[in-house]
Amino acid sequence: MSLRKYAIGLMSLGMLVAIAGPVRADDEELTAQVEELVAELDADTISERDIAEQNLLRLVDVEGVGPQKFLAVLPKPNDNMPPAVRERLASIRKMVEQRLASQAIEASKVTLEAVNWPLEEVIKKLEELTGNKIIDNREAEAAAASPQIILKVENEPFWAVMDQVMDQARLSQYAYAGEDALSLMSRSEGEGQRFGRACYEGPFRFEVTEVSATRGMRNPSNQSLRLDLEIGWEPRLRPIALTQQMSRLDAITPDGEQLAPAQEQRVFNIEVQEGTCASTINVPFELPERSVEEIMLLGGTITALVPGKREEFRFDDLKSKEPIVKTLGGVKVTLERVVKNGEIWEVHMNLELENDNGALASHRGWVFNNITYLVGDDGEPIDHAGFETTKQTATEVGIAYLFDLPEGIDGLSWVYESPVSIVEREYKYQLEGIKLP
Template identity: 35%
Template sequence: MTGSILLMALSLVAQAEPAAQSDLAPQVRRLVRQLDDPSLANREAAEQALIDLGPEVIGLLPQVTRQTSAEVKERLGRVSRALETKAAKAASEPTRVTLSGEMTLAEAMRELEKQTGNKAEGFEKRSMKVTTDFDNVTYWEALDQLLDQAGMSINQYGGINNTLTLAARPEEQRDRYRSDAYAGLFRVEATRVEAVRDLRNPNVTGMRVHLETMWEPRMTPISISQPLKQVTATGDDGDELGVSNQQGEMSAAARADIASVEFDLPLPLPDRSVKEIASLKGTLTALVPGRVEAFEFTDLAEADNVEQRKAGVTVVLERMRRNNDVYEVRVRVRFDEANNALESHRGWVYNNEAYVLDADGNKVENAGLQAYQQSQNEVGVAYLFVLEGGPKGCKFVYHTPALIVRMEVPYELKSIPLP
């Protein structure tokens, strides 16, 4: 590789390098004990001090049990929620790249992954040279410029979880860079415009702008929606075009193995003198998962509504029930603020990892699942396991995001040509 590569810290670690967890552990233990201090002022000071230590101490906080006092339980809950929220918001900031010099595409892509944590494949055998001059630019800005130089694009249906699949693009296809809107960790692009005029009924006309929204592959959102009342469009004559059905909302579930979601925005068909949409503004709503926490349950045969709580989520192991060699584990997951994530697009919660560790520590995957309860903030799922040696000494492990963050994502697209 020629030139120089200037490494940068991710935007979510922009502050000074935190102290090692081993150094923070004694301080965290002392502050947790202080949460039960007789003095109200000392308890409040300890709670704030734990929050001020930042998200890196989340893993050092003790698990709440039945023996935990009500005071400590309440304060630890607030501390966990505050820290998880900080962590989720930091992770939802766009990653940035600093890189300069001439190098192969493969070298540049590996450096992007190193700096941002965003994975891609399909470039490994590409030997062409690219020139980089990135100074703290967002991931999407850097990637688009590299792909333009290499004559490549992204196959949205690559099928690899949390990984972009790169592919060659037609020569006549326009460049990616600056043909879109960079909106935080999202990339929004108008990819197609369709105009409709009913020849039998001249009053039936309309236009649809096809929007493609991508996200940094390191963080797959739960869902993305576009309230139509948040969309405005202006023609090149300066007149507002308006949006059809302003009370409506378009929504799509995001998947880790598909790189984008797509919406067709309904607009009125403008006069033929209007040649382009000068400005299309909107605000997407994205539900983003926070840090994934692991909940571990033992003594499965005797389990009776065993409850564990971390940050903004509570997991309840109702019971284990045997049916011949198959054991059913019934689990309820409840979020303090689900932000509608369990209403229309709830497939993500059924993809949460759930397994059993047998007495020897071997992992036993579930053989199937079925939802048995559903509400606005809670879902109940029954998991089936084949445990040849029975449940003695086994441990049930459940992974789920500790909270769900609602993000507003404003964007603006300019100079969209009309058909």
């Protein structure tokens, strides 16, 4: 059955039915069917328009399509379309983008059989399978001696596989590579195995890396137990922020007792820095009796704020006297004006989020890291020379980008890239057998 016949059949029946068997789509069929269904969004009756909308959404699940391919083919709303079509297209795009964003915050799964593969070959394959960039930052002499990797895994999380590879190659992680990548370095003498010490949940990796106990001798009441909890994430993820509440963290001893938190109401808010793929929080508990030798179970829940699919907003009329507004998904970008100030040109813009899950109320750093540039006919991007914040509210940020343009703005377009959805998700984790000093 072809994709075209499948979808036309649905429409002719005037109802929605399940796909009877596997259906594959090539690009031409998909484009043609999307165009036909989009035209039906302007049908005479509401029921016909509803059916066309639902059939468009069902195309996402056709084998060989998926959210990303579907969004690439789906027309973007424009002023030449009837209002009803624009509204439905915007709604469809938003639903699929949210779905794509939700997929992005699941763990990358790896199926791989490597028998005596060189390390660089394993790294290349893992990059292909997961979309995670991996950099070998070992010293030249160490990098020249490529370890051989033996590994057989099926549908395993990226971090579980990566830990096994790093153990075989005697590698460690440098979390602050300066770019969205996992940076590998030679393991220091005495450093233990990674695999088996961590908990893998979704795209995150949790590990207690250090435990310290303090008992004041001059002031006996000055005593505490602190755990360094490292939270790592797949480099492709680029989370905006992570939150860990002490009230959602339990430490259970072998006798079933729960360690008392030292600051029960404390909330760790981690605004993720660009170019990192791990962060550590120092978790405080009351110091237990000396008879307690380990934490049998450490269980917690983090809340992650993660950007979804990124889109490009392009503005060609930089001399417009009126603001130009473009909306994709849940993001509205407005080019307010472009003005010359002395020798500098200022591009004034405004970004507004709908249903941002607090992504602007508490965390704005990701907005300032969004890519923006001017571009001419030669296709070469012109980077800005700085920016100034002109507006900040719970749902909006205004920025003036500064450009040094001796030849003016003739023939230039302004390009702004931003995620068009922000997803909030909770992840539960458990770590066992944490020895106390």
